[in-house]
Amino acid sequence: MRIYGFPYPRLADVDCETVVLRTPIKKAIQSGDAERAIEELNHLNPSILKENPGLAFRLEQLLVIELIRNNNLEEALKVAQEELAPIGEKHNGLLEELERTVSLLAFEDFKNCSAADLLDVSRRTEIANEVDSYVLSRFFDGKDAKTITGSMKNLMLVVKELGKTEAPDEDPAV
Numbered sequence: 001m002r003i004y005g006f007p008y009p010r011l012a013d014v015d016c017e018t019v020v021l022r023t024p025i026k027k028a029i030q031s032g033d034a035e036r037a038i039e040e041l042n043h044l045n046p047s048i049l050k051e052n053p054g055l056a057f058r059l060e061q062l063l064v065i066e067l068i069r070n071n072n073l074e075e076a077l078k079v080a081q082e083e084l085a086p087i088g089e090k091h092n093g094l095l096e097e098l099e100r101t102v103s104l105l106a107f108e109d110f111k112n113c114s115a116a117d118l119l120d121v122s123r124r125t126e127i128a129n130e131v132d133s134y135v136l137s138r139f140f141d142g143k144d145a146k147t148i149t150g151s152m153k154n155l156m157l158v159v160k161e162l163g164k165t166e167a168p169d170e171d172p173a174v
Contacts, residue, residue, distance in 0.1 A: 022135050029128035032121075034063035037131070048135065053087050055134055057094050058127050060084045061101050065118055068104050077105060 021044055028037035038059050041048050049056040060083045067076035080102050088098030100115040107113040117123075 022132055025135065026128045026132050029059075029062065029131060030124050032062070032066045032069070032124055034059050034066060038063075041131070041135070044135070045138070048138065052134060053091050054094065055131060057084065057087045057091070057097070058130065060087065061097065061118075062124070062127055064101055065104070065123075069119060073105060080105070 025037050025040045025044070028034070028040060038049070041059075049059070060079065064076050064080050064084055067073070067079060080098075084098060084101065088094040101118060103115050104110060104113060104118060110116045110119055
């Protein structure tokens, strides 16, 4: 079916429940509330962070970074030691990121720190998208997340376009 020149996405292919479940996680991450995001993920499925240590690391790293950003250095050090370090030490690929994150604690002026990019707020969106993609792939049993995302973007475009034009008096398909 086509509406005003746009293919109508098959909403049956998009599980709206997962959108509702993923939204609070994504919003929490984008607002810098890593603790709430971790809680929401664990509520959704406790095995998600256990299955993907890279994701767990990124969320714990975000928590440490937000604590540093808020000048809560003692708590940041505690979380880094108790949560972030064990993940980084188990997975050699994360060790360098662990070191970069902890190095932020040594600087009063982050502008002079080589890891200052970790404090960029755009990283929240990057992490939120990474988590969202992983969760989406889990819920759709390997279906192509890009197809689903594309369908949602297409739907939003149709809604936007419908808002720009007057609706016809009759359905042209009838």
